[in-house]
Amino acid sequence: MKIYCDAFFCEFELEIEKIKKETTDPISQAKQALQYIEVRLKELFKWLKKYIFNSIEEEIHFFKELKFKITSKCIFYKKLLDIESISPLNSNKQKLKHYEKALDICYQFPKKDKEFYKYFRSGSSYNDQLYFVRNLDKQIINSDENSINFDKKVCTSHDLKLASIIANDLLEIYLEEKIEQINNSCTIKHPARKSKLTWTGTKIEIVELIYSLYYQKIFNGGKAEIKEIAEEFSIAFNIQLDNSIYRCFTDIKNRPTPKGKFLNGLSENLDENSNDEFD
Template sequence: MRTFAERFYSALENQLNEVSINGESLAEQYKTSITLCKKAMAKLKNYISSYSFEDKEDEIHFFKTVKPQFYSKYIYFINVYNFIMQRPLGGDDILKDYINYELADIKRFFDHNQAFYQYYRSGSTQMDEVYFTRGGFDVHVELEDFEEDELYSTSHDYKLSKIIANEKYLDYLNLELQKTIEHDEQPQEIGLELPLTWTFNKTDLVELIYALVALGVFNNGNTEIKSVVSFFQTVFHVDLGAYYHKYTDITRRKKERTSFLDKLKLALLRRIDEKLDDVTSPQQKMKFE
């Protein structure tokens, strides 16, 4: 099951990345993404309907990890699509109010689910058998987040999907809010005379972004390539265009598959060595070696 789920999820991500470069409007892109996720969810459910879990651990893995991967994307795309379609006309102040309302709504959701959210973010497992195996649903608890199909749902898998989706939606909203702020004034904390502009090869930046996301350095690994790409484009004033095609080119390299990362490592080591060479005392230099 795990191998199938990983391949199936990878195929979905490839489809979603293709959507982002097909030239459609943002609203149409998200609408198409919703459709793709919905189809993928249906196929996943159909596969599991004829699959027998090997043990409790296998069942927990599916409802805690696999299913929320698919459902969280679906919920996230719906959230962003609704945001775009309901975006008010007017100046930045009106847009800020709209974004802040959405942010407040997300805060209410996390406050309402604080205990389970802490359980999820802390990586706890002691309640997994209760939360992520079927048959433990209490009609008086978690009613709003339980799906009707008890053979394909646990008491908390849908809630976890919403948490993951809202974390991603939070990233999206904060980025949109930052854009409105930048229209008003240069952020004071940056204090640069000139903006930072990416002047290296764009493929190098794509390689760096994918490496950072692969390592999970943002939001404990719960973020999408799209969000990070959008952030880097804004901060470094660069248009990465069809960034997924650049990533595909990287994966097809026969030699030096991580050429830019290798250059970064060499550059840092060279800088460290130069710093050591500046140390005049041999005794001081030995401390660094």
């Protein structure tokens, strides 16, 4: 297996990178990539139907560590094509709303299957034999990502769920970059007011605080967007908060639980110092 898969996935990654470099238009790039992926998937599935794994561990390794390298790209480019095909053509303001809406959908993605999402993100392996070994008797739930292939000989109950998580990560990065490009092309300046306070903590700490307040719906009756809140924090605390906040939030989501490291520290600090005042 190793010889075949090493050569297959190496060649696949090189060709995808070549397509990305040679085709800058996102729609053309997605179409070209999907055409190539479809051909390579057929090759992989043809091999997979004939190959007999040497052990359960080898099968788990293939479906957990290897297969997503191609299936995640398939899911990613399908979603990218959907987003770009209906993207507004002229208005940067409308484009920004379009990409931000798509990005918000990405952020909601973990809610679809919280248990498996936590399982994967935490690096767990106790259910690998259940999730990443084929079972011809087990039902595979019909979903968009499973449209790649329903044949139980080439997929397990969860390998495409894993590919969807990776694809969602890729889409988040893509959308963050598109949003940043639009913002950088606009000469939007903050009002001329100077705060006396400067944030001296880390950027990821202030991002954790901003998102917590956003999800708590603290501002404008819960209608304020992340970007609006970040802009106000930038002014209030003399810190540059551009669209890297989205990437910072991805880092926070990828942490082992608990996610609110900074907020937990604030709560503990408040409890300790409040108790000291009355001792």
